[in-house]
Amino acid sequence: MIGDFVSSGITERVGAGYRVVAFDRPGFGYSERPRGRRWGPLEQAKLLLRAFQLLDIEQPIVVGHSWGTLVALALALESGHKVAGLVLLSGYYYPMPRAGARPPAASPFPLMDNVLWQTVMPFVWRLTAAGAVQRIFAPCPVPERFKQTYSISHALRPSQMRAVQEEAAMLTEAANSLCEFYKEVSVPVRLMAGSDDRIVETDKHSARLHWELGGSTFRLVPRCGHMVHHAAPDEVVRAIREMREARMTRAKRAGVQRRWLFIDGDAKDGDRLVAAVH
Numbered sequence: 001m002i003g004d005f006v007s008s009g010i011t012e013r014v015g016a017g018y019r020v021v022a023f024d025r026p027g028f029g030y031s032e033r034p035r036g037r038r039w040g041p042l043e044q045a046k047l048l049l050r051a052f053q054l055l056d057i058e059q060p061i062v063v064g065h066s067w068g069t070l071v072a073l074a075l076a077l078e079s080g081h082k083v084a085g086l087v088l089l090s091g092y093y094y095p096m097p098r099a100g101a102r103p104p105a106a107s108p109f110p111l112m113d114n115v116l117w118q119t120v121m122p123f124v125w126r127l128t129a130a131g132a133v134q135r136i137f138a139p140c141p142v143p144e145r146f147k148q149t150y151s152i153s154h155a156l157r158p159s160q161m162r163a164v165q166e167e168a169a170m171l172t173e174a175a176n177s178l179c180e181f182y183k184e185v186s187v188p189v190r191l192m193a194g195s196d197d198r199i200v201e202t203d204k205h206s207a208r209l210h211w212e213l214g215g216s217t218f219r220l221v222p223r224c225g226h227m228v229h230h231a232a233p234d235e236v237v238r239a240i241r242e243m244r245e246a247r248m249t250r251a252k253r254a255g256v257q258r259r260w261l262f263i264d265g266d267a268k269d270g271d272r273l274v275a276a277v278h
Contacts, residue, residue, distance in 0.1 A: 001024055001028045001029035001150075001151075001154070001155060001160075002022035002023065002024050002029055003029065003149070003150050003151055003154070003155075004065070004150065004229075005022050005063075005065075005229070006022070006149065007143075007145055007146045007149040007150040007230075008145075008146075008227075008229045008230045008233050008236075009145065009233050010063075010229055010233050010236055010237060013233055013234065013237045014237055014240060014241075015237075018240075018244075019057075021055065021057060021060070023048060023051065025044055025067075025068065025071065026039050026044060026047065026163070027039065027159065027160060027162070027163025027166075028160055028163060029154070029160075033159070033162075033163050038170075039163075039166065039167075040170060040174050040177070041070040041071045041073070041074035041174050041177075041178060042074045042078065042177075044071045044074070045071055045074035045075040045077075045078050046078065048071070048075060049075065049078065049079055049082065052082065058082075059082060059083060059084040060083065060084060061084050061085050061086075061087060061240055061243050061244060061247075062075055062076075062083055062085070062086050062087070063086075063087045063089070063236070063240065064086065064087070064088055064089065064091065065089040065090060065091075065228075065229055066089070066090055066091065066092070066199075066200070066226065067092070067167055067171065069088040069089065069090075069091030069092070069093070070091070070092070070093070070174055070175065070178060072086050072088060073086065073088070073093075073178055073182070073185065074178060076185050076186070076187050076189075077178070077181050077184060077185060080185070080186045080187050083187050084187065084188075084243070084244075084247050085187050085188040085189065085190070085243045085247065086185075086187060086188070086189045086190070087190045087192070087236065087239050087240055087243065088189060088190070088191050088192070088206075088209075089192050089193070089228050089229050089236065090192075090193050090194065090197055090199070090200055090202075090206070090226050090227070090228050091191075091193070091200065091205060091206060091209070092171060092175060092200045092205055093175055093178075093179060093182070093205045093206070093208070093209045094175055094179050094204065094205060094208060094209075095172045095173070095175045095176035095179065096172065096175075096201075096204065133146075133152070135198065135199075136199060136225070136226050136227060137225055137226070137227050137230070137231075138196075138198055138225050139196050139198075139223065139224075139225055140223075140224060140225055140227070140230070140231045143230050146230060182209065182212055182213060183212060183213070185213060188215065188216075188243055188246065188247070189209075189213050189215070189216040189217075190216065190217045190218075190219070190239040190242070190243060191206045191209060191210050191216055191217065191218040191219070192206075192218070192219045192221065192228055192232075192235065192236065192239060193205070193206035193207075193218075193219075193220060193221070193228060194220075194221050194223075194224030194225045194226060194227075194228045194231065195220050195221065195222050195223065195224060196223060196224060196225055197224075197225050197226045197228075198225055198226065199225070199226040200226060202220065206218060206220075207220075217239075219235060219239070221235065
């Protein structure tokens, strides 16, 4: 949910001169996730490209965290000329078997399944939520701001938990479908991950992708887990700003005149867009 980015403080810290647009991906937050169709990274990327068009978002710097990094990469691969660059946080980029990631088996009693999701499962999730949140942030403590501003009850709705289950089941296959094309990514990429991430192995994913993308940069944040944007928000903001400055320098050298958008929607030179994808 965009509540994750908001609770991290990044949307505030980016500062003046940027228009920040954060999206709830399909099935999360307030976004719908129509059933009966696949919602992989490419499908979500195409949906976001349509949103960019409707919102007059031109060449944004796309910030993706965790599963959202696959969507960000799919955006760059699908329409690289429409993206200024990627800031990728704690991503899972390569297909590796994960325990408990098997697709849910089809049931001959769909009505019973629906009752289970709507009644029993929310109770189970609430019993385990605190421990799950601690594991995601470990070894860092859960920030007070996250506790106060992030809606755990909203995140534990049956519809959103179903989306979580679907994406966990397709994660390995989704990474497999994209990884053979990573070398075709033509936009600047800045990678960041925690040295002690207990959800995604940093050396097997972020470090490996950095090695594969010769022009990328990689920041390993010491003593930090999966929620690197909460542990080091200033460093994430710095990566966004540095990418913007590098982009502007290249544009000046090429003698290219570009139209930028101001944070309040007024056109003004020197301002960029940031789109956050969690």
